[in-house]
Amino acid sequence: MPKNHYFGYNSLSEQRLIEDLVVEAISIYGVNAYWLPRKGTTDKLYGESTDRYFDEAYVLPFYVATAEGWGGERDIITRFGLEVRETLTLNLARRDFDNLLSEQIHLGASRSRPLEGDLIYFDLTTPNTSSQRQGTFMEINFVEHESIFYQVGNLQMYEIRCEDFRYSQERFSTGIVNIDQSFNAITSKVNFTGDAMPDSDIADNQTIETDGGTVLDLSEDSPFGEYN
Numbered sequence: 001m002p003k004n005h006y007f008g009y010n011s012l013s014e015q016r017l018i019e020d021l022v023v024e025a026i027s028i029y030g031v032n033a034y035w036l037p038r039k040g041t042t043d044k045l046y047g048e049s050t051d052r053y054f055d056e057a058y059v060l061p062f063y064v065a066t067a068e069g070w071g072g073e074r075d076i077i078t079r080f081g082l083e084v085r086e087t088l089t090l091n092l093a094r095r096d097f098d099n100l101l102s103e104q105i106h107l108g109a110s111r112s113r114p115l116e117g118d119l120i121y122f123d124l125t126t127p128n129t130s131s132q133r134q135g136t137f138m139e140i141n142f143v144e145h146e147s148i149f150y151q152v153g154n155l156q157m158y159e160i161r162c163e164d165f166r167y168s169q170e171r172f173s174t175g176i177v178n179i180d181q182s183f184n185a186i187t188s189k190v191n192f193t194g195d196a197m198p199d200s201d202i203a204d205n206q207t208i209e210t211d212g213g214t215v216l217d218l219s220e221d222s223p224f225g226e227y228n
Contacts, residue, residue: 036119053171138162
């Protein structure tokens with residue numbers, strides 16, 4: 001039996017109906033969280049940012065697809081000690097993100113969707129209380145831009161896969177107090193020294209850099225080092 005011809009695959013009205021339902025469902029069952037676009041200089045050799053910083057934060061509604069709990073390997077004991085490997089899957093309506101780009105025109109010049117390396121911050125603090133709960137940072141690992149594969153001929157949402165964010169001396173200056181002060185206990189111990197590796201009593205950056213200079217010889221005559 002052929003497909004019912006009363007329901008078109010590329011009907012604009014049906015696409016808008018599905019999109020309206022997706023946006024409404026996320027606004028009802030979702031949660032508000034801050035999206036922090038990653039900025040910084042990208043190392044062209046290794047393909048990673050060498051000086052990541054976050055100076056903007058925008059509230060967006062997300063639907064938590066893994067509502068039954070954290071995914072991933074959770075808390076595990078390795079030879080390096082206790083590691084937290086928690087993952088989370090979120091859904092974000094394309095229309096909500098496109099509306100944000102239309103309001104923040106400067107963002108549209110560098111991105112058309114959330115990118116890997118961006119952060120999602122869930123503010124768990126309770127206003128006007130003495131609660132000691134802190135917010136949770138999740139780092140975006142992958143964005144599936146073809147989630148719910150072309151329903152009625154269109155795409156309505158992003159599926160965002162995140163994992164627990166591991167702080168590595170990134171800078172935060174978003175203007176949101178709970179975000180900017182989350183790592184104060186760590187950043188107050190770090191001395192940023194321009195192009196050099198930051199000195200810190202919680203890391204051995206300067207020691208590694210100094211000792212590495214005595215081992216590696218990057219001169220023109222010996223680009224790979226000299227060993228007896």
